Amino acid sequence: MNREALERVLAEAECLADEARVLAAIDAMGHVIAQDLRELNPLVLTVMTGALIPAGLLLARLHFPLQMDYVHASRYGGATIGSELRWLAKPRTPLAGRHVLLIDDILDTGLTLAAIIAWCREQGAASVRTAVLCEKPDARQPGGLAKADYVGLTIPNRYVFGYGLDYQEYWRNAPGIYAVKGL
Ligand code: 5GP
Numbered sequence: 001m002n003r004e005a006l007e008r009v010l011a012e013a014e015c016l017a018d019e020a021r022v023l024a025a026i027d028a029m030g031h032v033i034a035q036d037l038r039e040l041n042p043l044v045l046t047v048m049t050g051a052l053i054p055a056g057l058l059l060a061r062l063h064f065p066l067q068m069d070y071v072h073a074s075r076y077g078g079a080t081i082g083s084e085l086r087w088l089a090k091p092r093t094p095l096a097g098r099h100v101l102l103i104d105d106i107l108d109t110g111l112t113l114a115a116i117i118a119w120c121r122e123q124g125a126a127s128v129r130t131a132v133l134c135e136k137p138d139a140r141q142p143g144g145l146a147k148a149d150y151v152g153l154t155i156p157n158r159y160v161f162g163y164g165l166d167y168q169e170y171w172r173n174a175p176g177i178y179a180v181k182g183l
Pocket of ligand 1: 160
């Protein structure tokens with residue numbers, strides 16, 4: 001897609017949550033996460049690439065000792081879990097005995113996070129929690145994670161971009177959560 005077409009996508013998109021609303025949602029998530037994890041020396045794993053921006057904003061609001069690392073994985077096609085993950089990067093930090101917080105951009109079918117959680121448990125994590133910037137409540141598939149522990153925004157079942165979420169690998173930098181026109 002050329003630049004004009006990409007700019008048209010943003011101009012025509014519907015803004016579901018503007019910057020102020022996204023930041024308020026991240027503030028609220030940060031408060032609850034701090035209450036729950038402050039004393040647990042958590043290992044926070046950002047699920048790349050979509051969670052890059054939400055994780056950066058969230059982590060800057062957590063004022064207690066924690067470590068961070070990242071995972072980059074996608075599912076092979078189909079409704080598969082566990083070993084069916086295609087790994088692009090695994091965390092270097094050992095997970096054994098750690099309280100893990102996974103941060104992802106969106107909970108859609110829930111299959112990717114279910115598979116990453118299963119892998120964290122295999123590595124011996126003491127607990128695994130999940131934080132997502134957005135959730136689509138009506139999109140879950142069998143075997144998918146039903147509910148995240150911490151949710152920023154509940155959005156309609158549409159294709160969205162911005163704040164880390166991509167539109168054809170562009171507009172992860174869009175300053176809001178936008179629904180693509182017609183999708
Ligand atoms: P799952 O379907 O396994 O819950 O979601 C896997 C991944 O699909 C998400 O982490 C996200 O990267 C991508 N995804 C799901 N819904 C959307 C969407 O509406 N917009 C974008 N850009 N990505 C999505």
